[in-house]
Amino acid sequence: MKDNSAPLVEVVLSSYDGAAWLDAQISSILGQTHGALRLSVRDDGSRDGTPDVLAAWAAREPRFSFRLGSRNLGPSGSFFRLLDGVGAEAAFAAFADQDDVWEADKIARAVAALSALPEGMPGLYCARVVIVDEDLQRRGLSPLPGRGPSLANALIENIAIGCTSVLNRAALDLLRAEWPAEPAKHDWWAYQVISALGQVIYDPRPALKYRQHGGNMTGAGYTPLDRFLGKVGRQLNGEQSALRRHQARELLRLFGSRLSVRDRTLVEDFLDSTHGLTDRLRYAVCGGVHRQHWLDNLAYRLLYVIRGV
Template structure:
């Protein structure tokens, strides 16, 4: 007799997404992985989203949804969904409200995570096909040339949230200690699991990543668009503050569990920024890096100017 498929819960935070929900929910429910539940938290929608969710839930018992008591923003809402993952779920993944998934997305993720050693926290993420509002193909997300690592996760996120699937040890690890205030849920998961588990990057696209005016965080259509977007984000003080806060929270919450090398990498990044000579030294010898050499060069130049 075949072993039954492990339960995988898909976590979706909705907000004014009525225009996009139907094809996305259909693609989630149509996964080849058979044992699947869709858990939705609506983050205060003022459009027809709650009505659409109620209609879907009435038709399919795999869907459970609720209205949040207040608007938490996408990161806070996803953290709340992670806290509510059922004890029966062996895996859980994030979903945006406006994409369309490949039918084998979850099956591929579960197969990759199931191959990890027992008890190892694991996070699967993947490449995406970038599409416009009408789902017309406009490009592919870039492949991470240097691969996933904590040294990369400290300054760049390659784990696009809507592609992430995690195993039970990773879920348990994240739920132990939440950062305050919340940070990007996908970037935080990438950092924690890169430090204390295994991150698996699938180069085969897992979904159609729809770009439109309402994206919380999007991707440009062309390599030039994406490069300019990265430059703009790196130039903002908000991006620098976010990197500093995430690295500081990782050290505060999990510093006692990091390897000596990983703890040193975080210490070097944060403790070198106080003085210009130390920043110059870190720019030349520090471990933190982005995936593309040009991005790394730009990041290190900005680090010299103002820190993390």
């Protein structure tokens, strides 16, 4: 039952060929202990039975609404569109993936943490996850960030898993004043901006079951070795390097005048560090950015010297 005294949370979910998973996920979202909640879904061009699943939920659940996208935007573009549609009465906005299962108190914990921030401070809550297989059998936990959230980390790594992330109103208004040019990752972009201009809260207690299957966009990996090899592989293909630099340039373009002198220098040094082998070596040793775990950090710095990634 909806608690009219509680702040409204609008959960936004982008669906795509998710008919096999949606019922369990929607049930877990609408079953949250924080009752002042509504779920808004944008379908990004599904070719399976997803629209039928969504229509069935809309017919019986007043807190649920959906729309069919006129074109396929990809996950980040779809989520940016969803955030643009969050109503003025919502105090918080939460990302949701289509194939997870949330802990019942996920939203309540996020609201409590974000409500403790000073009034008007942009805040982003994110959390650890339990990694499960297609049948929701536990396979492991996502790694804890050993060094905590920061812009120095956000420039090269995302610890704010999108499906765990909740934004307060100040963060939502800050982000949607102007979206970054493509390509950008919605959750990584939010982590980067809010770590620079607000407060990121990382909850070490898992918030949901993160389902791994063949249709995932980016897998978390069942073991530390899986995750490490996946990160190295993504580094070697060059896509991560290009994305990091694009997002850093967009951060300067959209928010450079609002960054502290220290943070602006951090971003500028990061963007100026690839002119030659000597510059890369110097930056790998002395640069201000870092990953959360020592082995990831070492691998990043070695690959940076060799390939500028």
